Amino acid sequence: MNIRNSAKGIIIKGNRVLLTKNKDKEGFFYLCPGGGQEHGETLHNALRRECIEEVGYDINVEELLHIREYIGKNHEYSTFDYDVHQVEYYFTCELRDNVNYKEPINPDKHQIGIEWVDVTELMQYRLYPKEIRTHIVKHFNKEKSPIYLGDVN
Numbered sequence: 001m002n003i004r005n006s007a008k009g010i011i012i013k014g015n016r017v018l019l020t021k022n023k024d025k026e027g028f029f030y031l032c033p034g035g036g037q038e039h040g041e042t043l044h045n046a047l048r049r050e051c052i053e054e055v056g057y058d059i060n061v062e063e064l065l066h067i068r069e070y071i072g073k074n075h076e077y078s079t080f081d082y083d084v085h086q087v088e089y090y091f092t093c094e095l096r097d098n099v100n101y102k103e104p105i106n107p108d109k110h111q112i113g114i115e116w117v118d119v120t121e122l123m124q125y126r127l128y129p130k131e132i133r134t135h136i137v138k139h140f141n142k143e144k145s146p147i148y149l150g151d152v153n
Contacts, residue, residue: 004086007047008034009059009093010136015119017136019127020054022110029126030117032090035108043089051093055114056104058096066090066135068149075153090132092139129153 009032011018019030033054037046044061051059068088072081104114117125119140122133131152135145 002085004084005037005043005046006035006086006088007037007043007050007061008032008088008090009047009051009061010065010090010139011051011055011057011059011093011095012119012136012140013095013116015140016116017119017122017140018055018057019115019117019125020108020111021113021115022108023112024110027126029110029128030115031108031128032132033114034088043091047091047093052104054104054108054111059093060096062092062094064089064147065092065139066132066145066147066149068129068132069151070129070153071151074151077153088129090135 018033020033022029022031033051034047035050037043047061048059051057068090070084070086070088072078072084075081119137122137127133129152131149138145
């Protein structure tokens, strides 16, 4: 079994954060844009590629904010994620050019769109990992948070 690296973007503009909007049998859920690192690709390049594919924006990758592990067998979706072990790197990002938005070219399987969500309302959203909501709000409020979040969902 392999451990998969994933690069994720926390893109805040004004008081809103850009998320992918997804749908499953339980309803809507949200994710920070990003995805798996390919062989020979840096985390920054992976994140830039994934943002173009999922949200239609090119970005500048800035500081590493958090590292999160997801060991599927330890969480509520273990029936289908049992063999998943992913390490996610959350970076703050800026839009390179928000005028040149392009329709996402390769959205994820459950993705139905994108949404700019008010940071002050983030705790009301089904955002995965759930733990990241608190840390995005803390970052927005210029409060400290640990870099390593551990195995959380």
